[in-house]
Amino acid sequence: MNPTIMVVEDEELLLQAITKKLKLSEMDVVSCASGQQAVDYLENLDTLPDAIWLDYYLKDMNGLSFMELVKQNPKWRDIPVLVVSNSASPEKVHNMLALGAKKYMLKAEYRLDEIIGIIREFIADAQNSTGAGPTTSLPAQMSDPQTPPQAAAPPASDDPADDSTNQPT
Amino acid sequence: MADAQKHVLIVEDEKALSHALELKLTHEGFLVTIASNGQECLDLVATQHFDVLLLDLIMPVMDGFQVLEKLGAKTSQTAVFVLSNLSQHEDEERVLSLGARKFFIKSDTPLTTIVDEVRKA
Numbered sequence: 001m002n003p004t005i006m007v008v009e010d011e012e013l014l015l016q017a018i019t020k021k022l023k024l025s026e027m028d029v030v031s032c033a034s035g036q037q038a039v040d041y042l043e044n045l046d047t048l049p050d051a052i053w054l055d056y057y058l059k060d061m062n063g064l065s066f067m068e069l070v071k072q073n074p075k076w077r078d079i080p081v082l083v084v085s086n087s088a089s090p091e092k093v094h095n096m097l098a099l100g101a102k103k104y105m106l107k108a109e110y111r112l113d114e115i116i117g118i119i120r121e122f123i124a125d126a127q128n129s130t131g132a133g134p135t136t137s138l139p140a141q142m143s144d145p146q147t148p149p150q151a152a153a154p155p156a157s158d159d160p161a162d163d164s165t166n167q168p169t
Numbered sequence: 170m171a172d173a174q175k176h177v178l179i180v181e182d183e184k185a186l187s188h189a190l191e192l193k194l195t196h197e198g199f200l201v202t203i204a205s206n207g208q209e210c211l212d213l214v215a216t217q218h219f220d221v222l223l224l225d226l227i228m229p230v231m232d233g234f235q236v237l238e239k240l241g242a243k244t245s246q247t248a249v250f251v252l253s254n255l256s257q258h259e260d261e262e263r264v265l266s267l268g269a270r271k272f273f274i275k276s277d278t279p280l281t282t283i284v285d286e287v288r289k290a
Contacts, residue, residue, distance in 0.1 A: 004185050010276075015254060016227060023182075023229070030185045033254045033276035040279045044189040060276075 003123050004028040006049035008038045008066065009084075010059045018053065021112045027119075035061040039069055042076055049079060050123045053115075054101075056085035056092065063092075067099040080122040084115060176200045177287055178219040180210040180236065181252075182228045190223065193284050207231025211239055219247050221290045223283065224269070226253040226260070237267035248290040252283065 005027050009015040012033065019031045030049055032038040035058045042048065052070070056063035063083055070076045083096050083104045093104045102122055105115060177199045181187040184205070191201045202219070204210040208231045210222070226233035233251060240249070249269045253260065254276065261272040271286065 012255060012257075019227075028184050030183055031254055033256070033274075037276040041186065041189065044193065044280050045185050046188055046192055047185060049185065 002026050002028045003050040003120075004030060004047065005051050005053055005119060006030040006032060006038060006041070006079075007053040008032045008035060008058065009053070009055040010034060010057075011055075018112065022116060025116050027116075034058055035066045035069075038066065042070075042073075048076065050126070051119050052079055052081045053119065054081055054083050056083055056087070056096075064095055064099065067096060067101060071100050078126075080119075080126055082115070082119060082122065084110075174200070175220045175287070175290075176202070176218065177221045177223065178202050178204060178210065178213060178247075179223045180204045180207065180228070180233070181223070181225045182206055183225075189280060190283065193280055194287060197284055197288065199287065207233065207236040210236050214240065214243060214247070221287050222247050222249045223287070224249055224251050226251060226255055226264070234263065234267065237264060237269060240268065250283070250286060250290070252278070 005022055007015060007018050007022070007029060009018060009031075010033050015031055015033055019029045022029045030041055030045070032041060038052075054063055054066060058066065063085070067081060070079065070081060077100065080102045081100065083101045084107055085092070085104070086107050088104055088106050096104050103118065105118075177194055179187045179190050179194075179201060181190070181203070182205050187203045187205070191203060194201045202213060202217070204213055206228045210224070211231070213219075214222075224233045224236060233253070237249065240247075245268070250271045250273060251264045251269045252273045252275055254274070256274045256276070264272050270290070273283065273286075
């Protein structure tokens with residue numbers, strides 16, 4: 001069975017691009033253009049997503065508010081959350097990781113393929129480790145709240161949606 | 170209950186969402202069928218009557234705009250509600266001109282509202 005990824009991204013074109021790429025990567029998607037829509041779906045889905053792809057800035061709430069809602073709910077709090085944002089101040093990264101986000105990534109520094117690969121790793125970790133909380137396998141450089149996110153890869157594009165080498169036709 | 174006779178076709182390629190909608194509508198007493206793309210929708214509409222069609226726009230194989238174009242006059246017999254993450258006014262105008270009865274932006278429309286609208290259709 002394909003894993004299901006909830007994508008919370010309020011930029012329509014980017015949401016479409018991410019959704020299409022995930023589907024081509026044999027993942028099922030629940031695409032959400034707002035935080036409230038994602039919460040509504042989480043409350044109503046019969047099977048919870050295997051991971052959440054969260055943009056930090058949403059039109060109706062910020063990533064912190066969304067994370068707080070997710071982590072306060074016992075049914076949702078173990079879902080791995082990957083924050084993908086245009087900006088990453090040390091404070092934002094600290095706060096999101098403290099709330100239990102698995103990783104905080106800058107959009108400009110990763111290609112869609114790389115982010116999808118990281119999601120696959122999170123899902124595999126979750127399936128292989130029983131009882132391990134979502135914050136236990138944080139990469140070392142991201143678990144330090146004073147350390148900004150690492151530039152792990154050279155920018156392929158300012159916007160992953162513009163990555164023509166990765167985009168389906 | 171009159172609603173129990175209402176047959177709803179969900180046309181949505183996101184399985185988790187179509188299942189969530191199916192559960193809510195079935196719980197309310199509606200008969201529900203799911204199509205995962207536009208072509209499956211047209212195949213079903215060719216052989217069965219549906220009172221309400223919940224139609225996503227961005228789908229593989231055949232998108233919601235093409236479905237509306239091919240449904241043509243059948244939209245007068247079936248209430249077509251478009252549900253989409255597209256929020257451009259031009260998209261709304263286009264689907265309404267193609268015969269959709271209503272256009273719902275998913276991010277602004279809780280699932281309970283969709284169920285309410287199906288009940289009123």
